Amino acid sequence: MxxxxxxxxxxxxxxxxxxxxxxxxxxxxxxxxxxxxxxxARAETMLGANHIRVTCADGITRMGRIKGKMKKxxxxxxxxxxxxxxxxxxxxxxxxxxxxxxxxTEWLQRNRFLI
Numbered sequence: 353m354x355x356x357x358x359x360x361x362x363x364x365x366x367x368x369x370x371x372x373x374x375x376x377x378x379x380x381x382x383x384x385x386x387x388x389x390x391x392x393a394r395a396e397t398m399l400g401a402n403h404i405r406v407t408c409a410d411g412i413t414r415m416g417r418i419k420g421k422m423k424k425x426x427x428x429x430x431x432x433x434x435x436x437x438x439x440x441x442x443x444x445x446x447x448x449x450x451x452x453x454x455x456x457t458e459w460l461q462r463n464r465f466l467i
Contacts, residue, residue, distance in 0.1 A: 381456045383465070384435050390449055392466060393436040395428055404428060404448065406436055414438065416448045426451050433457045433466065 384390035397405040399415065402423060406416040416436055418428065428434070428451050435450040452460065460466040 381452065381459060382435065382450055388437060389440075390435050390437045393434045393446070393448075395430050395432045395434055398428075398430060406434060406446065406448070408436060408438070408446070412438075412443070414444055414446045416446050418448050422448065422451075433460070 384392060392409040393406040393414075393416065395404050395416075396407055396413070399405055402418040404416045404418065405413060407413050414436070416434070418426075428448065433452040433456075434448050435452075436446040437449050438446045457466065
């Protein structure tokens with residue numbers, strides 16, 4: 353079995369700024385899955401009962417519902433950047449899939465994924 357120090361040393365050989373084979377930088381944050389119709393959104397107002405008013409990247413203001421698996425694990429505040437999945441049968445509502453932390457949001461803005 354390897355010791356802890358050998359695990360730590362094995363990571364020093366890698367490139368500090370990894371790139372893909374085509375030269376684009378490797379992405380280290382979760383991105384919206386277009387095939388699942390996910391998109392970026394910003395939390396605007398807390399409505400209570402696990403509902404949040406969000407403004408989506410397509411310009412529509414929707415009522416977002418915090419999914420059950422995120423309910424107690426992730427705390428969402430006004431101004432947070434989120435990934436949402438709009439409902440197929442009701443366009444004014446969506447499910448909140450993921451919340452970005454501050455450093456992830458800064459990375460997205462720096463790399464022009466967010467405006």
